[in-house]
Amino acid sequence: MSQNLWHNKASMALTLRPIKQNRVQAELEHQRLTSLINSMADAVITVDEKAKVVIYNGAALNLLDINTIRLSSPLASLFKPIDSNNQPADIADIVLQTMLPTTSRDLRLKYADGSMINLYLSIAPVHLSYGETGQKGFVLLLRDITREKSLEEERDEFISVVSHELRTPIAISEGNISNAQFIAEKSGDINAIKQALAEAHNQVLFLADMINDLSTLSRAERGTLEVAVEAINVHNLCQELLSNYTPEATAKNLQLKLELDPKLELLYSSKLYVREILQNFITNSIKYTQKGHVVIGAKSVAKGVEFSLTDTGIGISKSDQERVFDKFFRSEDFRTHQTTGTGLGLYVTMKLTRLIHADIKLQSELNKGSTFTIFIPNLQAAEA
Numbered sequence: 050m051s052q053n054l055w056h057n058k059a060s061m062a063l064t065l066r067p068i069k070q071n072r073v074q075a076e077l078e079h080q081r082l083t084s085l086i087n088s089m090a091d092a093v094i095t096v097d098e099k100a101k102v103v104i105y106n107g108a109a110l111n112l113l114d115i116n117t118i119r120l121s122s123p124l125a126s127l128f129k130p131i132d133s134n135n136q137p138a139d140i141a142d143i144v145l146q147t148m149l150p151t152t153s154r155d156l157r158l159k160y161a162d163g164s165m166i167n168l169y170l171s172i173a174p175v176h177l178s179y180g181e182t183g184q185k186g187f188v189l190l191l192r193d194i195t196r197e198k199s200l201e202e203e204r205d206e207f208i209s210v211v212s213h214e215l216r217t218p219i220a221i222s223e224g225n226i227s228n229a230q231f232i233a234e235k236s237g238d239i240n241a242i243k244q245a246l247a248e249a250h251n252q253v254l255f256l257a258d259m260i261n262d263l264s265t266l267s268r269a270e271r272g273t274l275e276v277a278v279e280a281i282n283v284h285n286l287c288q289e290l291l292s293n294y295t296p297e298a299t300a301k302n303l304q305l306k307l308e309l310d311p312k313l314e315l316l317y318s319s320k321l322y323v324r325e326i327l328q329n330f331i332t333n334s335i336k337y338t339q340k341g342h343v344v345i346g347a348k349s350v351a352k353g354v355e356f357s358l359t360d361t362g363i364g365i366s367k368s369d370q371e372r373v374f375d376k377f378f379r380s381e382d383f384r385t386h387q388t389t390g391t392g393l394g395l396y397v398t399m400k401l402t403r404l405i406h407a408d409i410k411l412q413s414e415l416n417k418g419s420t421f422t423i424f425i426p427n428l429q430a431a432e433a
């Protein structure tokens with residue numbers, strides 16, 4: 050009997066050891082898995098066949114903005130996403146109906162404070178343990194894609210606006226060129242041919258302007274790395290601009306003048322961008338002024354130089370003043386439409402000013418004129 054007992058104890062010890070070993074092994078596996086998913090930047094939640102939480106990581110708490118998740122709690126109690134039709138979506142239903150790994154970028158998540166984020170959600174059906182009878186479940190991976198979504202939307206809108214803006218001048222030049230061909234074949238009226246070609250030429254020049262603005266824009270949007278800081282002699286730069294733009298101003302009977310602070314010092318910034326910014330303002334001042342003058346001013350101020358562009362032009366209404374730096378904005382004022390323009394100039398200018406940490410102020414009165422004041426700070430090479 051005692052021998053038997055001993056035998057039984059011994060055999061029990063033998064069978065208990067693998068169970069204990071298995072448990073330790075399983076515990077180790079679990080810890081490994083937990084530290085692995087905790088090291089992931091994306092939110093991970095694993096649920097069982099009833100959509101109840103089995104495992105989750107820290108990023109999931111951050112994304113859902115909660116302090117803890119009780120294991121076995123129903124997934125639907127953790128978050129209620131909103132679908133693309135602005136309707137609440139049943140997340141448990143979505144998960145349980147998933148047969149193959151799927152991803153979605155259309156759901157949104159609303160927080161208690163009313164703010165919303167766009168969600169990337171990937172659902173993959175998995176076996177949570179091995180074997181034929183092994184428990185089945187789903188792994189959910191969630192990510193905040195609000196920024197990507199808004200960039201995507203902005204890019205789509207930009208492409209559609211650009212293609213719309215390009216279509217009109219192309220259609221007008223195409224129409225005028227085929228008109229010129231038609232006249233050449235039929236009547237050969239040289240004046241009519243010249244007129245049609247002149248209009249087509251104007252439209253091609255407009256397209257060239259637009260492409261220039263777009264390429265400056267893409268340079269400006271590529272980032273800050275390309276800002277090459279150099280010492281700019283502001284006096285010389287303004288003199289150069291004066292002589293470059295005097296013919297254009299004179300052709301419109303406008304007086305282009307300089308008002309320079311005699312104490313101007315060297316400015317440390319990107320000569321390329323400073324010049325481009327000033328050129329945009331000068332072009333506009335000349336373009337939107339029918340009589341009077343345009344003054345390019347520059348004075349030394351603390352930590353930089355303040356440039357100004359004053360004109361006696363058509364002026365900008367209060368409501369337009371808030372929009373002149375918007376993409377493709379052109380005032381409804383009929384006098385604006387007597388000139389050609391892409392509505393990109395000031396938008397590009399604003400991008401460039403950000404690159405060199407400059408600041409723009411606008412003062413304007415309708416029918417009296419406008420003053421754009423541009424503060425350009427001295428930059429250290431490293432700041433740029």
Ligand code: ADP
Nearest residue numbers: 333334337373379380385390391392393394395
């Ligand atoms: P555009 O190619 O039309 O000139 P901009 O982006 O340079 O585009 O300017 C946007 C709009 O701001 C112009 O269409 C015009 O309505 C207004 N604007 C800009 N500068 C002036 C100015 N100096 N005087 C009056 N209106 C101006």
